[in-house]
Amino acid sequence: MPLAPRLTALVVSLLRGPRPRLALVLVVLLALSGSGLALGVARVAPAASGGTPADPAVAKVPTGPGSTCVVTGRVPQGCRPLVGAAHGANTEPVQLEGPAGRRLGVRRTYWTGTQVDSAVRTARSDTAHGRIPWISFKLPMSWADMAAGRGDAWALDLAHRLSRVDGPVWVAFHHEPEGDGDLADWRAMQERLAPLVRRAAPNVAYSVILTGWNQLYGDRAYRFDRIWPRGVKIDIAGFDLYNEYGVTKNGRYDTRWPCMACQFYRPLQRWARSQGVAWGIAEFGWTDDAARRRPHWLRTTYREVRKAGGIAFTYFDTPYNSIASWDLSEPGKQRLFTHLVRRGPRPVTR
Known part of the structure; x- marks a missing residue:
């Protein structure tokens, strides 16, 4: 031959x-x-799981620096991790995207139970601009009432409206519940709403967002076996993880530099695998002092999240509800984040 x-x-x-x-x-x-x-x-697609050639219409696209990837279904399989952010007070993230010359992969926004119109309108805008919306709602009723079905009409209305958004949407209800009430009620609320929303909206990924630290190192009441929803499909576990070097708490300035991979990413990866759920960073940040001390940490920790199989890397770029200088107003920090946005994978919906 x-x-x-x-x-x-x-x-x-x-x-x-x-x-x-x-x-x-x-x-x-x-x-x-x-x-x-x-x-x-190069035109030959790799095999899908099971050993048969992948359908070219849904084949995974390599996601190296600055590349695109095809998104089909609720959770992208070839885009890991998408670089995203919460910006301002649900502000359009042009200040982040303009310098990068490209869109965020994920955009986090936060809403009350009475702001469904604004949330759906923003989700439509995000998908039109090539971002995946990751939206959090505080609920219109108590956790106990929602768990009892009194909020089903509200949740179904939201799900039906999101089902008409042209692309995947990630939704969460009452993120970071630790310390906000009876977590048995919160868990029951998630167990009721997850199947209801997923049945009504095939494009919506149901996410549950926790602090991460509490589940691994906090009070026993916050551990996964106590609060993670049982017997229902959850698409994404999100975690709000911060590098707290330079944070002042109770008059003490924190000078400890965390090992994010060994303390959080790898343990969360193992847990997520055991549950059959995707995981990602729903919020993260570092202080201005941390950025000055180790300016290359942002790129390093992104690579660690990627190695641990995280699907999202979402920065908390806002001074609101913040205990430290997380936002990207400091020019050096914004340049570093801009570099990540420019080189991160870009979702393309089919």
């Missing part, structure tokens, strides 16, 4: 087998060598 067909057969075999990365390396080498094989071989 001539050399060209042999190489083509080898690359196709690798792409459709368990080691597609070797095939991509070979394609690059062929391209660098001037071989015409690279273009033709």
Whole structure:
């Protein structure tokens, strides 16, 4: 057999087998060598799980620096982690996207139970601009009332309206519940609303957002086995994790530099795998002092989240409800975040 067909057969075999990365390396080498094989071989999609060739319409697209990836269904499979942010008071994030020359992958916004119109309008705008909306609601009734079904009409109205948004939407109800009430009621509320929302809106990923620290190191009442919803499908576990170097609490300035990967990302990855749920950073931040001390930490911790399989890396860029200088008003911090946005994967919805 001539050399060209042999190489083509080898690359196709690798792409459709368990080691597609070797095939991509070979394609690059062929391209660098001037071989015409690279273009033709690169059109072959890797196998989907189960060993059959992937449908080109839903094939995963590589998500290296600045690349795009196809999003089908509720949770992207090839976009890990999407770079996103909450900005201002649900402010349009042009200050972050303009310098980067591209859109955020995820946009976090926060709403009350009476702001459904604004939330849906913002979600439509986000999807139109290529962002995945990740929206949090405080509920119109108590957790106990929602768990008893008294809020079903509200939740169904929201779900039906979000189902008409042209793209995936991630929704959460009462994020960070620790310390806000009876967590048995909160858990029961999540167990009632999750199947109701998911049935009514096939494009909506149901997320549950916690602090993360409390589940791993806090009071026993906050551990996963006490509060995680039981017997229902949750699409995404979100965690609000902050680098607290430079935070002053109770008159004490924190000089401890955390190991985010060993303290949080890897333990959360193991837990998420055990539950069959995707996980991501719903909020994170670092202080101005932390950024001055280790300016490359942002890029490092992003890579650690990626290695741990996180699907989102969402910055809390606002001075509101903040205990420290999390926001990106300091020019050096904004430049570092802009670099991440510019090189992060970009979702493309089909």
